[in-house]
Amino acid sequence: MTDGQQERDFEEQVRELLARDAYTIRPSPAPYPQIRRRGVVERRRRVAVAGAVLVTLAALPVGAYAVAGGGGGGASTATSPTPSVSASRSPAPSATPSGPVRPATDGQLLDGITFEQAAQAVEQCIAYDERHTPGPGHMDLGPADSYRVILAMRSTGDSNAPGDGMYVVAVKKDDPQGMRMICNIREGEAQGLNIGGADAPGAAGVMPDINGGKLYQQSFLDKGNWALPFRWGVIGTVDPSVTKVTVSYGGATSEAALDHGWFVASGVLDEQVTVAPRVKGYDADGTLVYDSDRDPSYEKTLP
Template sequence: MNKPYEHPELEELMREMLAQDAYTIQPAPAPYQAIRRRGLAERRRRVAVTGAALAVLAAVPVGAYAVNGGGGRGDADTAAPHPSVSAPHDRAASPSPAPDGPARPATKGQLLDGITFEQAADGLKECLRAEGGHAGGARGLGSANDYRIVLALRSTGDSNSPGDGVDVVAVKAKPAGFRVVCTLEDGVASGISVSSSDAGPPDAGPVLPDVNGGKLYQQSFIDKGHWKLPFRWGVIGTVEPSVAKVTVSYGDTRTTAVLDGEWFVAAGTLNRQVTLAPHIKGYDTAGRLVYDSDTDSTYQRTLP
């Protein structure tokens, strides 16, 4: 006699059904090959996009400039720039500022006496740091990124400021005609001179010599008649777009200035004592004289 609720046939059927269901609900194996193919395709797509981007960057044209002369210590040591494909023929193009420092001058000949751009840029940063206590905070003078270096040259010491060094002239767009002259000795800032075209006369002509630029072309009045020679000098100022040429004569030196944007920049070496300031002339595109410092009532022709 069978036990209550015992049904061997039913139990056997249930075991068979459960075994079949176990195979039915078993998850299918992961599609490894399909996933691998998709990953390889995506990787190739990313490499192709990156390569195309690099090709576009490499194809972007970059303007260049070349110079004649410059860099020496002789009399004819300001550069005569060859205009780039994007620069006007009558003046040099002003480079764009670098992301982490000042912009370069328009020509290599504006960096004299073996001074490199990197040294000039570091010198400017040092002056701004010394003046303001930290880089870029110099009493509203801004950071080095705001400036473009237009001249760097050897600085000859005198009785009032003994010790030779380097002068770095840097300009920025605002306020108009704003510039700093940074003086360094052994890489350490020893002074900074600030000026702008606002300091000039209200009826200024097409050429405006820097009214405080004597720092670059004269020694102390204490040493009058007994300057240390040879003496490296520089002259800076602003010009209107109508001006195509500026010449500067000083003692036994005569040179043609570089027109760097709205600025003119000239330099030379003085080998004899002088009593008169640099003689500056400006010419238009037709070669007509449009400015003469000898007839400029605001220009101090006699050295103090």
């Protein structure tokens, strides 16, 4: 065998080995769920840019804000809202055979919405997420019976999300601050969904939900021209040491329901406001331990 023939045989062997390795060597898969969750948490911390985000949304197509979080929080201006949620603690409710758990109080199901309707809405929202966020980065929300409904109320349509409907808020029943969903149901179908982990109450014992602004304000596109009357809701996390939470909005004060680490308040505005809800928390001695007006991370005016 000549030297040239030996070299060609050697090259062919090398090519064959490289070709085999090309099918056996592959990079480790990226941890998409962890990356996404870390990104969600980081975005929730960026409160300072909440106003700028809402301004940007004004240039987006109709419906863009329906699936994104709003920011907000603060004091109030004079209107005539109707407070509606009781703060009494109820015994832990039981779950339906295949659906979510009931809220702690009946006052968290508003505007004639039944628990059965709210439970069905949770299932619709999970199905909506599976249809609209497929792929390797999808965060599995889990089954409907892993959730607790903490609020259901009517939603008022605006120029960004036309059509009245219903908001349902649900949290993981075994890890209430691990996952929270806010979902809008219109024309019998889920039309928008905001999901994320809840912020811990912190040293003050109370933390309003930074993405809960969609529950108490209409679209930035409708600034100065809200559809009224307007049902509003405010949610957030609360430490067990806090025994009372009040929310003032539009000149009236509602006492929030306390539900497994969450507070839930609601009312009705008959006039548009420019100052966001003011949240206060009290301990068992009646001492004020949290005031959103003193919280630098809380947006105190509406965009």
